[in-house]
Amino acid sequence: MKILLIEDDDNLREVLEKRLKEEGFVVESADNGEDGLYLGMEFEYDLAIIDLGLPKVSGMEVIQTLRDKDQSYPILVLTARGSWQDKVMGLDAGADDYLVKPFHFPELLARVNALVRRSAGFSTPELVCGYVSLNTTTGEVKSNNKIVDLTSYEYKVLEYMMMHQGEVVSKSTLTEHIYHQDYDRDSNVIEVFVGRLRRKIQSKESKKKVIETLRGRGYRMRPDEED
């Protein structure tokens, strides 16, 4: 999952970036509204975390501009004041949730997970695709009700695929949303991950592959239709 973080306080931004990365997110950050807006317009994200009090371009303007330009990924607002007026203004501008500073990181993480999940169309922490299920809160993955042990990269690939069920996900998209910028982007590695993942979660009873490979286009995950 790829997150855009716009926060002008260096300490807070660095801590958040570090902890979100530890949680397996790809994080790109900006310390002012102008740079943040540029990133937000140019790249594809799964979520943006935007502080309201930003230098150059205010957080409120960033949100409004992003929404005006049809950027539809969820936005979580961080605000220091937390008055209802601020909350209402932020959400009216186009944000999806707010968090009042100071906050505990687990609270932020819960909100981030919930927003990403909701934007993918799931209302519970449990993502389900046929006989495969993934709990975003506990990180537990089951296939035919049996717990499957996945590495963190495999988990990230599966989570992304499950959130985009039915869609064709290209290798480069997958790379972008799973790797940090500074990692070597080798698409072969993705093939290896997908192959291993497929073996781990594939049900023996099902004839159809749980993750289809569409030659030259990418991968697609969809519920196994009963024959």
Added chain:
Amino acid sequence: MKKTNSILRRFSLTNRLLTTATLALIIALSLIGVVMDRAFKEKTTHLVKERLEGYVYALISVIETTEDNQLNVDDILPIPKLTQPVSGIYAQISSENFNWQSVSMFGVDLPNPEFLETNVTIFNAPLKYKQKDYFRMTRGLAFDTEDGEIPFVLSVTEDAKNYFRELAEFEETLWMWLLFTSVILLGVQGLIMNWSLNPLKRLTENLAELEKGKIDKVNDDYPPELAGLTTNLNRLLENERGNLDRQRKTLGDLAHSLKTPLAIIHSELENQDKTNKVLLNEQVASMNDIVEYQLKRAAVAGHRTFTVGVPVIDKLEQIIRTLNKVYRHKKVKPHLQIAPGAEFFGEHGDLMELLGNLIENAYKWCDQNVSVTIKTLTLVNRKRTGLIIEIADDGPGISQEKRSELLRRGVRGDEQVKGHGIGLSIVSDIVESYQGQMEIKYHELLKGAHFIITLPP
């Protein structure tokens, strides 16, 4: 022009009243004087005219013709004054070859009457002749004789001396009385003004004492025109004091309540062996709560005497829209029932905190249904309306003992009920600052928590 305006604006109330009243009095009394003077003149002139007319007719009766068709005046005249020299009434009769003058005219120099056609009358009022004033009535007449008509002119003249003397006397009396009346009226007016402006004077003195700190509110024994001002002033002062007290209290509470966690952290840091991270964390969290709560409390504006009404529906819709977005996964069904035109008289931030915190709690705890009912509250003697806000949900509700615990809390930031966050404490503070009341009940229909807030006008 601007300068004159500002000078006029600063003109004292007493001077304004005095100037306008005096001017009005002078104009009114002068008009009365002029009109009466004129009426007197007209009336007297009319009397003179009637009198002279009488003389003319009386004289006609004593004119006769002689056998040779000549005019003759009987020696016995019907008017005694015509026979006394210089009596002030003089008669003259003249025709082509006849001239007669009354005895009274002996030694009096008067112009000859002008010739007039038969039956033409003129009245000279007055007739000036050699620096003297007279009234004169002249009439053209003719006698029918066998030889034909004999035209002649008859004139009666009255000395106007008496008339002018009477007039002067009348005018003197008139103006004296008018002057006397003016003095009396001005005196009465002064008394009225003194009496009616007295409350203003008292108020000014009251305010001066207030400024010096000798009293803490203005008296309440003012006439109704000023009572509105003084009552509102007292309310404003009370608010001001209330706000000051609250701010002082908030500051004190903040400082005091931070001391405990600080002391714990301090002693824990001095602990050489091993600092208890969990304990430190707890204390930091508690300090954070305290700061947030007191900051929000300090932001509460509280009851205001003079504010523009905030339309409740606007703010409510914003909050519902926000919460529907944040809690969209819950698919909450809000049921809103708002009295049309309901207004909140206070800081709109206060209204948003009040509604926002309560409705967010309802969204958080509800199963699916949240109901918001807002009615207006009208009190006699108050122009503004108050509000009755009811918020209910179909969640687990609040137990009896927890309710009283929630309502009892307040005073100190560190006495907050854990688990219900800062939201309800802030609501309770806002309600209190608007001299309102909060009740927590069980909602019969939704079978959950039911908050009832009453905000007086």
